[in-house]
Amino acid sequence: MVSPILLIAVPLGLAFAIPVLGLASKRVPRYVPVIAMLFNLVVSVSLLPHALKAPIVVRTAGWAPPYSIHLVAGPLGVLLSSLIALIGLLVAVYGIDYIREGAKVKYQILYILMLVGATGVVLTGDIFNLFVFFEVLCISSYALVAYRGDSTGVEAGAKYLIQGAIGSGLVLIGIGLVYGTFGTLTMADIAANVSSVGSFRLFVSLAFLITGFGVEAAIFPLNGWLPDAHSSAPSSISAILSGIAIKAGLYAIARVVYTVYGASSILPFLAVLGIVTLLIGEMCAFGQEDIKRLLAFSSIGQMGLILFALALASATGISGAVFLIVSHGLAKALLFLASGYMIYRTGSRDISSLNGIGKRMPIMSLCFTVGAFSLIGLPPFVGFASKFTIVRAVLGTGSTFFITLLAIGLIGTVIEGAYFLRIVQGFYFKPAPEDSPEQTEGKVPFSALVPVGLLAVLILTIGLFPGIVGRVLGPAADDLLDRTAYVQHVMGD
Amino acid sequence: MRRLISLLLLLIVALGIFLCFSGASFGAEGASRAGKLTEDKVNFGRRYASRGLEENKAGNIVASVVVNYRGFDTLGEVTVLFIAAVGLAAILHARREEATPSKAEPASLIVFTGCRFLFPLILLLGAYIFIHGHLTPGGGFQGGAVVASGFLLIYLGCRGRGLRSAGVAVAESLSGLAFLAVALVGLAVGGSFLLNFLPKGSAFALFSGGVIPLIYVAIGFKVGSELGGIIDNLSGEAR
Amino acid sequence: MSFLSSYIHYIGCFSLILIGLYVVLVKPNLIKVIIGINLMGTGVNLFLVTVGYIHAGTAPIFSEAAQQPEGMVDPVPQALVLTAIVIGVAVLALALSLAIRVYDHYGTLDLRKIKALRW
């Protein structure tokens, strides 16, 4: 078995090496992210069977868990790190030819480091280390949103950075309160002691942590940065931001709420927040004319649904949430990647300019349609399986509160269906705008077709055979819910 | 209006924090824990203070914590700084291409000569700080910052004599890789990332603390070259 | 009074945090917002150091074997603050580079006037 720490160390080393490689050859750096993510994918998948048996606890510096930082590669962590590596790999392949302007070598470095940050977030077992990797993820995404230095990118980057910096400040206050209260930073150690302290201070520190992580997770009042950042970034980065980065924030919230604090009393509040986020995201998406902004708002909506499912606190509910994380990650990455070349081809991000593109870019449009249908939740795509799991979980709880919320939430899904169908209808049944100039640079290279096609195939395959992922979902949910087992694995006795 | 809402929000936060402190004991000084300060189980910071010297043979316990016990954080921290340097260069990349070379006013002879005289000595001070990081206050980050201040001095005093960016990139890469390599050797030798695998020597000597000074030197180089690169990029001169 | 004397450090650092937050929320100038973020970061760092402080404690550095660890302050918050400071510097550098580019494009740092992107 390979040590899970290599999932972080090897890509990090490759990223550090890029400046030197870039001096030697101009072409080499663009292949480095592909190598790094391929390595991560292979290692993550090979770790999966081990992690299913029992979480792998990796110590650093040779000291037992409470006294040093450790990684916990449980089923959830390894599943998410596989997802990160998979999407990261496909987007890296896409990026080989997609990135044409700006500091290309620096883009590749930041790209790897962003994924390293996300991997670190899902694997670490130490709350301050979680913060550090969270910052690695966030700071590289600020830089990537603005890396072209164009006016919208810079503006979006500045907004994102201001809100993100406040968020991480709040997280740090929360961590300070936790350390002052428990004298430890190991999540398992905190979880073991959490009942021994007066509850108000716990509530305050939890509120700080949730608010801080909620900025990155784009939960309702804190999502002002997301549409700008996701729409102004290059499409490959939007794919990662929507597919992975915001999920890392949500993972952090779930980990803190469930494993560390075991705080079941705030869950209904989170469920309401989730549904509000869902409705607001979908309603804003409905009115958008810009395709990337539409996709960004749709991400907010989906995050709301995931948060709602996480707040159900039942094994099925969390399985559904994790499943939705997977399916939304794949679908949203596909949509952003496909729209990237459509925008190159038409030279515009207006939805109306994409009319009739089904004839000009048949493969891209088909893949986009697959992604959109999956996102709406149409069978036989993976989105259906995940949303169905969530509905089943809500019905399983039998509580009127959750069922009412779900009913409200379904309105959001209907809206989602409406606008995606409108776009798809435009692709195939509307004539192309007369004056649209035929951009020659929009020729889709092979390196872009492969990841987009693969994502579409994956969405279809997992949708037809949900068992591929389904085997991991149950243990992943337990990983989050079963605090005593988590503490036992980490602390040893 | 905006002002009012913000004040209200802050008031709520302040109230929450106030209530949070008015409860039970808090922090290292917390009354209920004061009697148990020496117990390891209670607070792992205490354990480091009481056992760190014996375990790592490094006089500076903070250095032990930063490089050994919580060395993984430090790796992330170095990465964050690396991201900032790279991201800053990427964002200002277009600006550099647009900018026309401006004629820098040469500094006065006093400043110019003084810079030339002091620059190597500032680098020496930086090197002293990061080499002695495990014995005295300071360490890789502080030493690196001092080194970068030397580059800032050169930028201020000897205009138009910036860093050679290729050299900075190589120093940045190699020092980062050296940190990782030391950590990975620990994994290969003892099965644990960042393991302090070298003989630890006797405390308070220069050669003590195992890998701690090695890593601190690598961090010093990395931080120095990164901050130097940031200064170089922010100076905004077209090359 | 005893509350004030034992919590004066906390009052100080949280005042700094709240002032920073207020600046970020209210001021329209990007540079002032960045200053606000930094004020808040400083407050948070002070808070972390304060968490590990014990009355009349010394720095956790041994310079001779005879020293006793009991009087030393907690070394962990200091290590955390080191990390937090470096992260703060990174964010600051990036924020300033963004401010430079924003000024290049819009000719102003007033966030109310920069509105290429709206909902």
Next chain:
Amino acid sequence: MVGTAYSVRDRLKGFLYMLGISFLVWLALTRSLEAQEVLVGAAICLVFSLLLNTHYIRLGLPPLTVKRAAFFAVYLVVLLWEIMKANLDVAYRVVHPRMPIKPGVVVIKTALTSDIAKMILANSITLTPGTFTLDVIGDRLLIHWINVKAESVEEATDLIGERFEKYLRVIFQ
């Protein structure tokens, strides 16, 4: 600038000066004569001197002789004495009820040629309170003086610069 050719002699001089000065600084920093510290210090100073000696070549440092070193030591004492005297002078002017000051800018001449000598002269003048070197242009020093006693270049040179320059001329010329 790197391309400029220096003679071997110049290079050696710059290298040795830097080695000496940096090693002295190292010893002052560590305040220890343990073998490990001294060896590491020597190695670092050697590397620095090899890499950065161009910085010192252009300073125009003179060859080191016993006489020069002795004069430098004397110079330090003189400088200290002058600083003390000048401090008292300024304190007197500040405390005096009528504040007998007459601020103005004067120009003085110097016969020194090397950069480092001019810098030391300028900094010595700045260190003594009441006078402040604004700039050095060629062989002229622009000085702000709190109590201008003489306005002609020669007299001002005698009053301000000469007390330092006579030593510096021996050391650097």
